[in-house]
Amino acid sequence: MPFALKAVAVDLGIPFTPAPLVRGWNRLEGRPRAEDFERALRAEARDAMWFLARQWQFLELRAEDAGSPIDARVAIRQTALARFSTRGAPAQDFPADLPLESTVEREAPPFDRVTLLQVYRAFGKALPAALTNAERGQILGQMRIAYPLHPLDLDGVDDDESRQLAALTDSQLFDARTFISQARPGGIFKARVDNEFGLSAPLVAAAKNAGDAVSIWFQSLYLAPPSAKPADYAWVPEQLEYQFACGTEPGPGQTVLDGSGYASGRLDWYAVDVAADGTRLGEPGGPAVVPGKAASTSAAALSA
Numbered sequence: 001m002p003f004a005l006k007a008v009a010v011d012l013g014i015p016f017t018p019a020p021l022v023r024g025w026n027r028l029e030g031r032p033r034a035e036d037f038e039r040a041l042r043a044e045a046r047d048a049m050w051f052l053a054r055q056w057q058f059l060e061l062r063a064e065d066a067g068s069p070i071d072a073r074v075a076i077r078q079t080a081l082a083r084f085s086t087r088g089a090p091a092q093d094f095p096a097d098l099p100l101e102s103t104v105e106r107e108a109p110p111f112d113r114v115t116l117l118q119v120y121r122a123f124g125k126a127l128p129a130a131l132t133n134a135e136r137g138q139i140l141g142q143m144r145i146a147y148p149l150h151p152l153d154l155d156g157v158d159d160d161e162s163r164q165l166a167a168l169t170d171s172q173l174f175d176a177r178t179f180i181s182q183a184r185p186g187g188i189f190k191a192r193v194d195n196e197f198g199l200s201a202p203l204v205a206a207a208k209n210a211g212d213a214v215s216i217w218f219q220s221l222y223l224a225p226p227s228a229k230p231a232d233y234a235w236v237p238e239q240l241e242y243q244f245a246c247g248t249e250p251g252p253g254q255t256v257l258d259g260s261g262y263a264s265g266r267l268d269w270y271a272v273d274v275a276a277d278g279t280r281l282g283e284p285g286g287p288a289v290v291p292g293k294a295a296s297t298s299a300a301a302l303s304a
Contacts, residue, residue: 047270049269079248079249079255080096080248081094081096081100081246081247081248082094082247082248082249082250083246083247083248083249083250083281083282083284084103084244084245084246084281085244085245085246085281086104086231086232086233086234086243086244087230087231087233087234087236087243087244088243088245089231089232090231090284091247091281091282091283091284092226092284093284094246098223100246100267101266101267102223104234104242104244104259104262104267105234105235105242105264105267106223106224106225107224107225107233107235108222108224108225108228109222109224110155110156111154111155111176111177112154112155112156112162113154113156113162113165113166113169113170113173114156115155115176116149116154116169116173116174116176117169117173118221119176119179119180119214119218120172120173120174120176122213122214122217122218123140123143123210123211123214124136124140126209126210126213126214126217127139127206127207127210128206128209131203131206135203135206138199138203139197139199139203139206139207139210140172140174142196142197142198142199142207143174143179143207144172144173144174145196146174146192146196146197147174147175147176147178147179148174148175149170149173149174149175150175151166151170153175153177179211179214180214180215180218183211183212183214183215184215184219185215187215189208189211190208190211193207193208193211234259240263241260241261241262241263242259242260242262242263242264243259243260243261244259244260244262245257245258245259245260245275245279245281246259246272246281247275247280247281250280250281250282250283254280254281255274256274256275256279256280256281257272257273257274257275258272258273258274258275258279259271259272
């Protein structure tokens, strides 16, 4: 029939617009498992800050002039962190130029052959470009003598790939772990260059300058703890978590945050708790005072 109607309409010059003959509707219904809607109607929010942030991201906080006017006033006090402690170790100055997450999760880099290659290339690039190949060879040769490589002391896995890499590189590499520790400020690298390398004065100066440059480069590339002592590491392998505390300047109004229990991922505001009253992080090098251990702590430490 529709085709016949269309033919008649075309013959009469009337626009033909067929209407649907069958109409249907579908709807989505919830099927509650209980008749008690009290908890659902409360609209609980586990993370209020996240909830507000999502509303802001989806522009839901923009005014639509459809509500009642209100007056909201917020008072904020901001205080920078000044003290940091790992695993109950003595308090240290908090590195203000680093994020808290980086400070907590820092660890010593693995000194495998890849790291040794990085240090070797960095030292070679730090030498003056005006040096001849023979002069560069003298300096690098003395580095291998002063810092001999012991393959058994390297980090990493001894597999076929590492052995192939060793065959290509071990004859040129030196002990980067010992070199980096001695090239740090206050280290003995420069004294060893003067006393052991037996180079001319220009080459001695070139080696010292290269050591300073590599030390600065390495510290900027790898964020490592101050030392290899376990107390400088916040990670506790036995409990698979980080344990640390941080606080504002010592004094009567000091606020201490306890981060024990943080595992990994993103160190956000909800990963720390305000420590119990009486918890203090004193001056750098002083003990961290815990309320339960206050009886065994000196009065001087408590006043800090």
